Amino acid sequence: MREGLKAAKVVQTLERLHARIRERFPDAGLTQVAQELVDIAKATSARARRVSEPFVLLRAAVGVVIVATIGLLGWVVIHSPLQNLTLSPDITALAQGLNAVVNLLVIAAGSTWFLMSLEQRLKRRRALKDLHELRSFAHVIDMHQLTKDPTVVLSKQRTSSSPAREMTRFQLTRYLEYCAEMLALIGKLAALYSEYTRDPQIVGAVNDVENLSTDLGRKIWQKITILSDLDESQAKA
Helix, strand or coil: CCCCCCHHHHHHHHHHHHHHHHHHCCCCHHHHHHHHHHHHHHHHHHHHHHCCCCCHHHHHHHHHHHHHHHHHHHHHHHCCHHHHCCCCCCHHHHHHHHHHHHHHHHHHHHHHHHHHCHHHHHHHHHHHHHHHHHHHHHHHHHHHHCCCCHHHCCCCCCCCCCCCCCCCHHHHHHHHHHHHHHHHHHHHHHHHHHHHCCCHHHHHHHHHHHHHHHHHHHHHHHHHHHHHHHHHHHHHC
């Protein structure tokens, strides 16, 4: 049996990551971001699971409406002019009755389809809203690493508007690694929805979040690579 992605494991990993960030950078804004991501992860695990759970009351209500609609259609057909076809030669009345019955059938079919797909559309709307929250949070993490430029981490050439750069090269590397890890875990949180549904729109949104997290993480790892190259250059010097 295939072992899928476990929400509890993702939450545990994020909690451990938050503890590591708090111990390394207790006063940094990234610590608060990590805590918020833990809270979002706990909510996301429950939200993703609800995508596969039936809306019992909604299904019952839809069933009642469908049965009532079928009963109404049966009554209309029984009492329509079609029943008097052998008794009445009035073609105009027959055509009007047939047109009315066909219209009712079309309306009933459209209404039935709408009601039967209502649950899926409600679940989809909730899931897309949750995935949008994850997408937005990925950009929040990206903003925190935006000014962490490895080429000027030890530079003394600053202006009055330059952002504060008080980290050592080691600290900056760890900071960037933490950001990359959070982005990767955001992709995993989004992937939880794919464990519970095969809705193409939801799966497409999941892929978008994963691709965004991967792209943003790739930029961070480029910075980490630059720092590693700087360390190697200094070691050779």
